[in-house]
Amino acid sequence: xxxxxxxxxxVPDALIRPMAESxxxxxxxxxxxxxxxxxxxxxxxxxxxxxxxxxVVMLNDEIIGYGVMSVGAxxxxxxxxxxxxxxxxxxxxxxxxxxxxxxxxAAGMSEAFLEVRPSNTSAxxxxxxxxxxxxxxxxxxxxxxxxxxxxxxxxxxxxxxxGSR
Ligand SMILES: CC(C)(COP(=O)(O)OP(=O)(O)OC[C@H]1O[C@@H](n2cnc3c(N)ncnc32)[C@H](O)[C@@H]1OP(=O)(O)O)[C@@H](O)C(=O)NCCC(=O)NCCS
Numbered sequence: 604x605x606x607x608x609x610x611x612x613x614v615p616d617a618l619i620r621p622m623a624e625s626x627x628x629x630x631x632x633x634x635x636x637x638x639x640x641x642x643x644x645x646x647x648x649x650x651x652x653x654x655x656x657x658x659v660v661m662l663n664d665e666i667i668g669y670g671v672m673s674v675g676a677x678x679x680x681x682x683x684x685x686x687x688x689x690x691x692x693x694x695x696x697x698x699x700x701x702x703x704x705x706x707x708x709a710a711g712m713s714e715a716f717l718e719v720r721p722s723n724t725s726a727x728x729x730x731x732x733x734x735x736x737x738x739x740x741x742x743x744x745x746x747x748x749x750x751x752x753x754x755x756x757x758x759x760x761x762x763x764x765x766g767s768r
Pocket of ligand 1: 696723
């Protein structure tokens with residue numbers, strides 16, 4: 604179990620806006636620094652093209668994080684959530700995750716799902732902090748150095764907002 608990280612200064616001025624194709628060069632730089640097996644620019648482009656909910660977090664004029672989520676058939680799937688290393692442990696990831704959950708709820712989805720490497724304790728801690736719970740394990744789901752790594756499947760029930768169905 605990860606211990607709570609030291610709380611750094613929050614980033615109150617960060618804003619969330621839709622991702623555009625012109626953001627992809629910057630997004631991919633953050634992606635490559637964050638993951639051993641990063642998404643290609645083409646994967647992000649496909650996500651934009653099919654209409655997934657793709658957002659970037661802006662601080663002044665700089666992209667400091669992004670998230671990608673699909674919605675359909677009652678389910679939201681958080682496919683990517685990433686914050687630039689310099690800005691981690693400052694509440695930005697939680698803000699973006701909360702935003703995506705609200706979008707999924709507003710789109711009428713009843714559940715949100717995501718996959719995470721069991722070794723990714725900071726991400727698991729973030730997801731648990733908003734109520735996600737593990738509901739399964741996909742064996743050998745991820746590429747890993749020297750083989751494959753399982754994925755934990757996490758789920759969150761989404762409560763319809765009052766006045767929406
Ligand atoms: C996972 C990630 C998105 C978290 O973003 P973040 O901005 O650092 O997270 P926050 O500062 O908003 O923290 C949110 C919660 O997670 C916990 N947390 C975040 N990083 C942590 C760490 N390194 N160790 C322990 N807990 C951590 C915080 O304690 C906080 O919990 P609280 O609100 O109950 O206090 C970020 O570490 C990241 O981009 N990692 C690389 C990409 C990645 O692995 N994405 C997830 C793929 S499934």
